Amino acid sequence: MNQMWLKKIRVAAALAFLALTTLLFVDFDRVGETPVATAVLYPQFVPSLLNFTQTLAWTATGFLAVLALTLLFGRVYCSMICPLGTLQDIVIRIADKLRKPRKIKFRYQKPHDVLRYGLLALAAALFLSGSTLALSLLDPFSNFGRIAGDLLRPLYVAAHNGSGQLLEYFGAHGPFPLHWKAPPLVALIFPALFLVGLIWLSAARGRLFCNTLCPVGTLLGSISRFALFKIQIPKDACILCAQCSIHCKAGCIRLKTKEVDFSRCVACFNCITVCEAHGIGYARPAPVKFYPAPPAAVPRLELSNHPSASRPPSLSKEGKTRRALLRGAAVTLVGFAGLSGSSGGEAKPHNRIPTTVANRRTWPVAPPGARDIARFNDLCTACHLCVSACAYGVLQPALLDYGLSGLLQPHLDYASGYCSYECNRCGQICPTGAIRPLDLAAKQTVQLGVAHFVRDNCIVHTDHTACGACDEYCPTKAVHMVPYQDGLTIPEVREALCIGCGACENACPARPHRAIYINGHPIHQVAQRPASKPLEREAQGEFPF
């Protein structure tokens, strides 16, 4: 039985998925609106499942495809499709190279059934009771998104802009710089801690995360018990060389009984490659005599209620990677100079007399397409793909703005940017459907919140000079200027026209408290479309000078 080619396919697929998913998060401008995005997002289990629960759309059937695949061949998802799985495989491979030769890499590990089924049940129960918190923190796709989008993207942008500056230094024209707006640093602690923990865990214990913490891994594992084809050790051919067990990242091969715990097998096929007897591989399991029903039918009943996720493995030419990283580091450092500038703007107060009236926000502002904050909180797993996609840098991870359950979910941060009138990307790309897609015309009348004007903070009032920055930026003229004193004009808000885009708040130069700010709506409303009366103008005669 020669199934050596299986691993080659697995490695190729895993690297492709990892590379494209990473690119999607770090350089959305280039790949975000291409078929690559669709291909990468379609089979991601948790986003697809959440999306399907609301839309029943065929574009959201990726999780069904994954389930079918699992029923056939086990957790192929975990080693080919899941970017977090492949990331762990890369760590495992590097750790392996650093390990002393002859040291045993892996050995059989006992399953942590209470933990893994407990966490799966917890994530499912919390989700069904209206909180995605556990799912957000455990889902592999969302965790990978936060690593790539929050941690890797700034490095990518810095390297990109740094190389551009180098080119310009040598007289060539570099590519246009990319922009990155810094999220609250506290929000970066979550992906950073997760990444450190993941690296440690995978270097020491292989795919333990996937077999204990990951709800997708656990769910798919419970299904792969009934897979049509399983990896098996032919007991008569086995010479007990132990290579399979030593190379099993999932620690699921038990030599004593010559059995593979297929619920924990991530289908990396390493065992197939190393088996000295060339015996191990996929085979139809022998019928289980005491089991009355045909196994394939059973799991379907369980599926509908369980959210979940899973894990893949992979490898890389890590020597090359390391060298490339070193080479990139210098360029990256150069790029950081440019990066710091693009994220600034809040540091120094603009006005000479500091403003005094604090803004009283009662609700955060949820993205257009969220419909209402409660619904949005129930569906978002904080993968931050919308944050990567937001060209205006207004979508930022929330800390406790939505409450604990909305931790890290995106909200509109008007100190960081504003919601462009001509943009609806976040809804188009959101893989869970937490942000529903809106066509541009509809998006332009969705009222996310309403602007509140604080006269006592306004430059026109405090300094008695002209300003009008808020009016300048307002796309609907909900904010407009009305006569004040001595020929000056001062802003006024027409709430019916306001869509809560925050362009006014972002532009307002008053500090520390702005003179105009958006208070979010818990349930999004519909704003009036601005009317367009024809101009009353006399026909032009001669030049008026």
Place this chain on the structure above:
Amino acid sequence: MQRRTILKALGAGAWTGAGLALGGQAGWLRAAELAAGVPDLVAVRNGEPEVLFDRGIEALGGMGRFVKKGQTVVVKPNIGWNVAPERAANTNPRLVRRIIEHCLQAGAKQVYVFDHTCDGWRDSYRTSGIEQAVKDAGGKLAPGNSESYFQTVTVPNGRRLREVKEHELILQSDVLINVPVLKSHGGATLTVAMKNLMGVVWDRGEWHANNLHQCIADFASYRKPDLNVVDAWNVLMRHGPRGVSTADVANMRSLLLSTDLVTADAAAAKLFGLEPDAVSYIGIAHQMGVGRKDLENLAIRRIAL
């Protein structure tokens, strides 16, 4: 290519004074004008954007007066907003294209175009049509939204504005051609030539917070463009500077050219239907000696097509 060849022929004709390519009448008019001195202001109306500029720059003595062989030029249109050309919130791309063509025709080594946009710059460059126009004309579009491109300079005569971060291309280039679009403006009443220069500085919020009109005049005292070309082909009459819809736009089919940006602003105000003194920064700049708003004492060349 063909257009450029024709332009080259036109230019050569004018400069040798033979007037062959231009036709007898135009050549004669031009000669008369040069004898009378170059006008302080040229106003052209009733034409397509390209024609308005061709006639206007000719009346000012041709682009060769401003751009010498081998020089680098910055053309600074208003590309502030992510809206389509017909909304008139940005300078007309057809005008931008024509100006670049004239610069290259005059022998410019490189013609840069940029703006520190208000809306996202990639979107604004694209939607405004200016990205395509620059590409078609053979100019070079440069980014203006990264602080690393800006350098701190002092404003010696500034009353409120002492220091400002200015785009390095302005500092490095030989010629600055300011190409504002005439628009209503919620904060500054009107935006024309002086206000358009806010797009070559980094921190605009500081201006808004520190007497906007004075800052606009202060910066104009520091950096006077070599040529100001005011696009008044489509004019945003209300809801400026961004506008809400095309209903806010009047098709005036006019163009103003002046080497004095205060004069350009004063004339633009009149065209818009306002007295120059209704726009504070025009009065302040005149009083500071930046330029002249007293149109009645200036040589104006009016061309109605």
